[in-house]
Amino acid sequence: MLTAFLLTLVAGGATGIGAALGVLGRGTSPKALAGGLGLSAGVMLYVSFVELLPQGAQVLSGGDAITARGTLIATVSFFVGIALIAVLDRLVPEAVSPHEFSGRMAGSHGHTEVRAPDERAADLALRARLLRTGTVTALALALHNVPEGFATFVAALQAPEIAIPVVAAIALHNIPEGLAVAVPVRRATGSRAKAFWLATLSGLAEPVGALVGFLLLAPFLSGGAMGAILAGVAGVMVFVSLDELLPAAEETGEHHTVIYSLIVGMAVMAATLLVL
Structure with a gap:
């Protein structure tokens, strides 16, 4: 259980990398952001359909052979997972949804924003808006990351060899989430420390x-319930990939980079599973 928790901590802690990039003012290029998000989506989609969903069906079948009943329950659990994360996603205001950040905010590449004296009032209003946006985004991301953390934890409990690439994928897509919080907060407050810690805490x-x-569901993490949870986790990951990662990647305008990275992510996941 300690290993599973540490892997989840690594995945959430990666938000701090994006936070560090944001407070350093280095930002990230659209191509690099598109590549990272596409790679992450490829890994998560592949592991969901090729590993988690079939394994859930196998556990639900009660043996080595996958039965029609096991497949049916796994399929239902898969779509229940999608439904649950979709409902959670709808509760997050669209204006601060994590996939609304494309990494193209002006001033995110270390350039200081300079305004004429007669625009100071507008500048103050802008900074207030940015601070509000950064704070609400941090809260939204924290809410959004809770089921992600549980999904990673469950996968690690079941099979660490599956969880390691999943952790890598989630950590990769947490980096731009850290940027999404740190950039507006840093520009609004001028404080690197506030921007860094607010973004990092959202990932934790x-x-x-x-x-x-785990504390709420520990009695159910055995037998058929574990199979249903694995299939549901696959649904959560597929939804996150299609609703968050790929749309954010496409917003960068680097379509071909997204597609190529998606395929590379699948190939890396396939190679990892074969080796392990």
């Missing part, structure tokens, strides 16, 4: 989600 909601989920 993942290990918190793992602990809360």
Whole structure:
């Protein structure tokens, strides 16, 4: 269990990398952001359909041979997972949804924004709006990261060899989430420390989600229930990939980079599973 928690902590802690990039003012190029998000989506989609969903069906079948009943329950659990994360996503205001950040905000590449004296009032209004946006985004991301953390934790409990690439994928897509919080907060307050810690804390909601989920669901993490949870986790990951990662990647305008990275992510996941 300690290993599973540490892996979840690593995944959530990666938000701090994006936060560091944001406070350093280095930002990230559209191509690099598109590549990272596409790679992450490829990994998560492949592991969901090729590993988690079939394994859930196998556990639900009660043996080595996958039965029609096991497949049916796994399929239902898969779509229940999608439904649950979709409902959670709808509760997050669209204006601060994580996939609305494309990494193209002006001033995110270390350039200081200079305004004429007669625009100071507008500048103050802008900074207030940015601070509000950054703070609400941090809260939204924290809420969003709770089920992600539990998904990673469950996968690690079942099979660490599956969880390691999943952790890598989630950590990769947490980096731009850290940027999404740190960039507006840093520009609004001028404080690197506030921007960094607010963004980092939003990512630490993942290990918190793992602990809360485990404490609430520990009695059910065995037998058929584990199979249903694995299939449901696959649904969560597919939804995150299609609703968050790929749309954000496409917003960068680097379509071919997204597609190529998606395929590379699948290939890396396939190679990892074969080796392990």
